Amino acid sequence: MEKKFKPNIVGFLCNWCSYAGADLAGSSKTQVDPSLSVIRVMCSSRVNSNLILSSLLWGADGVLVAGCHPGDCHYEQGNYYARRRFALLKKITKILNLEPDRIQLSWISASEGKRYAEIVNQFARDITKKGPNPLTRNSQT
Amino acid sequence: MAKAVKIKKKTEEGLHDFLKSLLDKEIIKGVFILKKMDKTGAVSYSLITDPEEFKKAVPLYPYMPVNAGKALANFTLLGKAEQPIAAILRPCEIRAFVELVKRTQGDFENFLIISLTCGGVLTLKTISEPDQDKLISQYWESVKKAEVFEHTREACQFCEHFLPLNADITVAAVGKKDLDEECLLFLNTPKGEKFAQEASGSSVSEEIETEKVQQLKKKREELKEKYVQQTETGETGMKSLVNVFAPCLGCHGCSHVCPICYCTLCEFDSKTLQYNADGLSSDLKRKGGLKVPSGNLLFHLGRMTHMAVSCISCGMCSDVCPVNIPVATVFSKAGKSLQKVFDYFPGKDAEEPVPGGTYKEEEFAEIGEQ
Ligand code: SF4
Ligand code: SF4
Ligand code: FES
Numbered sequence: 001m002e003k004k005f006k007p008n009i010v011g012f013l014c015n016w017c018s019y020a021g022a023d024l025a026g027s028s029k030t031q032v033d034p035s036l037s038v039i040r041v042m043c044s045s046r047v048n049s050n051l052i053l054s055s056l057l058w059g060a061d062g063v064l065v066a067g068c069h070p071g072d073c074h075y076e077q078g079n080y081y082a083r084r085r086f087a088l089l090k091k092i093t094k095i096l097n098l099e100p101d102r103i104q105l106s107w108i109s110a111s112e113g114k115r116y117a118e119i120v121n122q123f124a125r126d127i128t129k130k131g132p133n134p135l136t137r138n139s140q141t
Numbered sequence: 142m143a144k145a146v147k148i149k150k151k152t153e154e155g156l157h158d159f160l161k162s163l164l165d166k167e168i169i170k171g172v173f174i175l176k177k178m179d180k181t182g183a184v185s186y187s188l189i190t191d192p193e194e195f196k197k198a199v200p201l202y203p204y205m206p207v208n209a210g211k212a213l214a215n216f217t218l219l220g221k222a223e224q225p226i227a228a229i230l231r232p233c234e235i236r237a238f239v240e241l242v243k244r245t246q247g248d249f250e251n252f253l254i255i256s257l258t259c260g261g262v263l264t265l266k267t268i269s270e271p272d273q274d275k276l277i278s279q280y281w282e283s284v285k286k287a288e289v290f291e292h293t294r295e296a297c298q299f300c301e302h303f304l305p306l307n308a309d310i311t312v313a314a315v316g317k318k319d320l321d322e323e324c325l326l327f328l329n330t331p332k333g334e335k336f337a338q339e340a341s342g343s344s345v346s347e348e349i350e351t352e353k354v355q356q357l358k359k360k361r362e363e364l365k366e367k368y369v370q371q372t373e374t375g376e377t378g379m380k381s382l383v384n385v386f387a388p389c390l391g392c393h394g395c396s397h398v399c400p401i402c403y404c405t406l407c408e409f410d411s412k413t414l415q416y417n418a419d420g421l422s423s424d425l426k427r428k429g430g431l432k433v434p435s436g437n438l439l440f441h442l443g444r445m446t447h448m449a450v451s452c453i454s455c456g457m458c459s460d461v462c463p464v465n466i467p468v469a470t471v472f473s474k475a476g477k478s479l480q481k482v483f484d485y486f487p488g489k490d491a492e493e494p495v496p497g498g499t500y501k502e503e504e505f506a507e508i509g510e511q
Contacts, residue, residue, distance in 0.1 A: 049443060049446035049447075050408060050414070050439070050443045050446075053439055053442050053443055053446070054414065054439055057438060057439050058420065058423075058424060059423060059424070059427060067509075069509075070502065070509070071502070077500065079509075080500035080501075080502065081497070081500055083500070083504075083505050083508055083509060084483075084496065084497060084499075084500050084504075084505070085446075085497060086508055087482060087505045087508055088446060088450065088479060088482070088483075088496070088497070089446055090508070091478060091479055091482050092442070092445055092446060092449070092475060092479070095474070095475055095478045096378045096382055096442075096475070097378020097379070097381075098378045098379055098382070099378070099379075104511065105508050105509050106509055106510075106511060107509040107510070119511070122511075134379050134380075135379055135438075136427055136428075137427055137428060138379065138383060138428065139428040139429060139430040139431060139432065140383050140387060140432050141383060141432065141435075141436075141437060141438040141439070
């Protein structure tokens with residue numbers, strides 16, 4: 001029988017909200033899918049498109065970016081810019097038919113440990129269903 | 142109907158004489174224009190101040206050796222032009238200049254911008270054609286008839302924005318049957334009107350968007366469908382994308398000639414995206430083989446996220462690609478879709494911010510909520 005597919009998911013979490021949310025999920029012992037590898041960034045706006053694209057090309061089956069809710073960014077406007085940039089990248093993956101569902105942006109506050117767990121678990125389920133990312137396995141890229 | 146001046150001379154000659162008189166009388170101090178080099182066929186943008194040197198200028202020569210928007214930005218990166226200069230640019234070159242000015246890479250001040258209703262430019266390869274003169278006269282015949290000339294760039298063949306924006310003066314070319322008998326200059330701005338007083342012609346009132354112009358627009362829109370379909374990424378997007386860029390040498394020529402790619406050190410030319418030993422072995426474990434030089438797709442996709450929203454579809458990239466990848470068609474297509482998302486038309490207005498440099502508090506509500 002074939003080995004069950006376990007995805008590699010990269011999570012870029014902003015330090016002030018989503019990372020703290022992840023912490024809360026951990027300290028309140030909520031079950032979180034272990035396929036997410038967390039990278040802490042200072043703000044969701046730190047995540048430029050190359051970080052997401054290189055993740056997708058170099059081994060990730062999915063990429064989750066998470067930051068403070070709009071209006072709550074520690075740097076005031078960071079997540080507004082992040083949202084625009086994400087909309088742009090998402091559109092590119094759509095036009096080129098590059099499985100846009102493999103990338104996701106979510107707002108998760110420091111008090112939303114439960115939401116954090118739900119989002120990660122759902123995303124992990126979705127990506128598992130999609131299977132391995134063809135981009136990371138192509139030897140001609 | 143628009144204000145214009147009619148000069149009873151061959152179009153290119155009329156324009157040449159007009160510019161020369163501005164230069165002679167020192168109303169302008171320089172002209173930024175295409176000039177023939179001594180070697181046959183070779184042509185280059187030049188900034189000319191000497192009326193004698195100006196004789197070699199060929200204002201409407203149908204080549205784009207560099208996107209002139211990029212070249213003008215080079216001149217004005219560190220400060221505006223101190224003296225009035227006339228610049229002859231194609232519509233997409235003006236738009237490129239506007240995009241660069243917006244990014245504080247150039248300065249619009251003191252330029253008299255002259256453009257034309259544009260029939261496109263010939264591909265750079267044709268410069269070495271032995272029968273180049275014949276090709277050029279065939280080109281002008283097709284411009285007169287408002288046709289799409291087969292040796293022009295693919296990007297020109299599907300360009301529907303060939304009426305210039307932000308030009309002070311527009312030279313009528315497309316669909317103008319009597320191109321060889323008269324030179325018609327549309328005066329779009331008070332500045333254009335002021336300078337045109339020096340032109341030895343008569344004031345008239347004419348239509349700029351003639352039936353012929355509309356015809357060409359339509360033809361080009363149809364061609365766009367066709368070309369874009371040829372690069373369609375279809376259901377298996379990744380596979381066809383890999384195929385489109387399979388011959389890519391990784392020379393980055395496309396980005397080096399791109400007017401929007403102005404970065405002094407391009408992220409993709411830097412070493413930041415190079416493999417370290419760990420990355421290399423983990424990639425090999427997954428792929429079983431590695432294309433060298435690697436990072437082709439990352440380069441093209443990454444570059445697309447940087448510049449496509451401002452892509453003015455000049456076609457420089459495809460024209461310099463040594464392996465004939467339809468870079469411009471792919472990027473222009475992506476650009477158009479992105480521009481729609483942000484309701485943005487690149488090169489329209491130097492005051493309008495770049496989409497990535499601004500935001501609205503209420504927008505893209507669907508993003509982030511899941
Ligand atoms: S010019 Fe052509 S070969 Fe060179 S990097 Fe661009 S697409 Fe690749
Ligand atoms: S690809 Fe990006 S980093 Fe490179 S020159 Fe273009 S805009 Fe700059
Ligand atoms: S600090 Fe959290 S999104 Fe900017």
